[in-house]
């Protein structure tokens with residue numbers, strides 16, 4: 068029987084999360100989007116008492132937290148690098164997601180801008196990149212072309228990838244099956260079917276689950292998490308999006324990551340300690356230390 072936690076128990080785990088010596092790894096969040104919503108707003112909207120006490124900066128600095136801030140467009144790296152450079156436990160990725168097919172610049176122009184930025188500010192991974200048929204950005208063909216240029220770039224730079232895939236299961240399977248992914252990577256905020264999970268595992272990717280595993284209706288997703296071996300599992304918040312229960316409808320923050328760990332431990336019928344060890348080890352094995360400019 069898996070343990071079911073009451074709301075009180077969940078909040079207690081959150082309160083204790085900074086003192087119980089666990090290392091929490093949030094493999095995917097968007098710091099600049101969190102800041103755009105404004106720090107104050109985030110703290111108000113996720114306003115349990117303990118959250119108000121703790122600023123995002125404190126969390127990023129804390130020795131029991133590590134994670135990765137994720138790029139979404141060709142020109143977002145410089146600002147993110149400047150904002151996060153001082154946090155040596157935070158990785159940065161950069162990449163061009165499917166939404167950029169709606170931009171005015173051509174794919175080639177965007178890719179050149181991205182390359183120039185990566186030359187100036189080193190990153191640990193290329194992403195998030197992928198396909199999104201839910202929002203119908205650009206065209207299917209353009210999205211595939213962009214995704215392939217990003218896969219080529221990752222291969223050339225010898226970096227792992229971070230995949231975003233929404234309502235594109237069979238298309239994603241076709242592309243992944245036909246490519247070698249040398250440096251591995253992360254399938255982020257997994258929301259696809261079990262078949263795609265198996266292909267991702269065959270390709271050597273890690274699979275990252277977000278707060279959506281706490282949503283009542285997502286039993287299939289929990290069943291998928293259960294088949295992912297612990298040495299291939301990652302967890303994330305995707306902040307400021309997709310907050311875990313009981314914070315749905317509010318803005319998400321990496322400080323809610325313990326709730327995702329709690330649910331993953333319920334699903335796997337194991338301790339949070341074991342999940343914490345597995346996720347942090349998988350994360351470090353894939354990315355090593357954050358890459359910073361030599362000074």
Ligand SMILES: [Zn+2]
Nearest residue numbers: 095137195305
């Ligand atoms: Zn994201």
